[in-house]
Amino acid sequence: MDTRAAQYWKANIRLVATLLVIWFVVSYGFGIILAEPLNAIRIGGVGLGFWFAQQGSIYVFIALIFFYAARMNALDREFDVHED
Amino acid sequence: MDLSTLTYIVVGATFLLYIGIAIWARAGSTGEFYVAGKGVHPVANGMATAADWMSAASFISMAGLIAFNGYGASVFLMGWTGGYVLLALLLAPYLRKFGKFTVPEFIGERFYSQTARLVAVICLILASVTYVIGQMKGIGVAFSRFLETSYEQGLFIGMGIVFVYAVLGGMKGITYTQIAQYVVLIFAYTIPAIFISMNLTGNPIPQLGLIGSMADGSGMDMMAKLDQVVTDLGFGQYSEQVMGSKLNMFVYTLSLMIGTAGLPHVIIRFFTVPKVKDARSSAGWALVFIAILYTTAPAVGSMARLNLMNTIQTGEVGSPTGNMLISEAPAWFNNWEKTGLLAHEDKNGDGRIQYYNDKNPEMAKKAEAWGWKGNEMTKVDNDIMVLANPEIAGLPNWVIAIVVAGGLAAALSTAAGLLLAIASAVSHDVIKGMINPGITEKSELLASRLSMVGAIGLAGYFGLHPPGFAAGTVAIAFGLAASSIFPVLMMGIFNKKMNRSGAIWGMIAGISVTMLYVFQEKGIFFIPDTAQILQWEGYTKSWFLGISVNAFGAVGALINFIVAIVVSKMTAEPPEHIQHLVEDIRVPKGAGAATGH
Known part of the structure; x- marks a missing residue:
């Protein structure tokens, strides 16, 4: 049981770490650090860096949370730690 | 009908609605007063969290900041949404599993220390009261403008209304009134945005208007047009101007994100959902409802400027x-x-x-x-x-009246949520938890209401002599929460070996450094003319790497983490049962139903 719990926790950490990398890349990466070079790519009338800073990052944040919720609920069942 | 009559009618009608709901849902037991009996559906909880979250700073201030700071104001857009990812992934499900009423209660038990709990209470109160001051300022300005009274009178009327539904209604009242407030504020924000986007770009969806082209026949992109208009007059190029420096923007965004995940009135929301899995998705729903306003704001800001x-x-x-x-x-x-x-x-x-x-x-x-x-x-x-x-765009008076009602809804709902967090910290953590554990439920409820009254009075006093603009004051509150609460919560869950001394010294170091940096510019506890006591010869604002006071919370949080880890390595490990407790928080199975249901 203990090793099962350890595996569950490890899978959780792996998922959270992956999602936080994406979280960092779309906001701090695309929106701030790389904004200037990305602005060369246009999305409609604005640069891609600007768009990520004021629109895109927010949409990605929402997707990240729902993806996390769905994956964790599946993990809970897989490791049999879900609530009744 | 003239504008002021119409404003009275619309604002009056929405207030009757909120107060009606508060009375209808009057809290019964202490448990219900704090967390609505833990029976709130995740979508409803998300909507209420969104109303709780979006304050006068989001509704009234933010688009104006975007209008004049352009790209630089992205820090608010990313900072005030990205924190929900941290909340959902790092805190919400675990705190819900733990199943207590308040944030300090978690800290006290996890770090097996009443001292840790007390330090958390103090940090929580400092951050929340600072935040309420910002709201009170917004409430005062909005009331005085539209009731055509002085700022002071506007502030007193606002305090009275906050008192009625926060103090008499409690959390359950607030949860349902906040859903109503969300609906009012989101309509108020999006209706004028749709009209204006339609006028300027021919596209009724503001998010698309932002990246669309002008409808004036020139075929020019809206953003290119705006850049040209402002640079022709010597202003910074809208789509590229930065706030301070890129480093300052980075740290500012981080500070607002961490602050979001450390603000007790938001965290407490995730205690109210029925199950651990609901805590995960509830943060997502909250962000969906917040994003409707936050993705509209850049369109509102840029088009208003144009x-x-x-x-x-x-x-x-x-x-x-x-x-x-x-x-x-x-x-x-x-x-x-x-x-x-x-x-x-x-x-x-x-x-x-x-x-x-x-x-x-x-x-x-x-x-x-x-x-x-x-x-x-x-x-x-x-x-x-x-x-x-709406006036600039020539929209009808009823639209203007709704915008006023929306602004007030945003300011009042946030103030009420914060007051509740303060009240529960005082009555539940300090009085029941430390001074008199045998207190009856009735006296606890009374103590909680009295502390709300105290907090309203204190915030009102500072609202009369505010330390700065509403948005600046709010950003400081985020910095305080970021530098104290978030790091210990995170380490409490993810670092089994984090101990009592580490947590206590981490919180103290983080919030002290942040407060010193803020007070050095703004005055000790925002009292004017006391700032120079902390300044040295040749002091300049933002002396630390050009980081502004509003952005400093992230630095405080880093110090908190470092101090906590160093101290915990030098002191005894947490006892066995605490390490088991942490293991238990990490799995959803066996989460209790409602405490005090």
């Missing part, structure tokens, strides 16, 4: 007839001048207004050649943009 510039610069820049005649100023211009938040001065006496950046040397030289004698828009307050926007 409309404002075009109103004043009616023709070619530099041509003698290219500027608005003062005698032909639109009604909104004159209306807002009466509040003192918009002001002009005809410096060159040509009967027209020149609005340009006279601090830009290149522009100043050109302007001189045209006979301009300095920028004549002597005051354009950022905070009026959202409220003035």
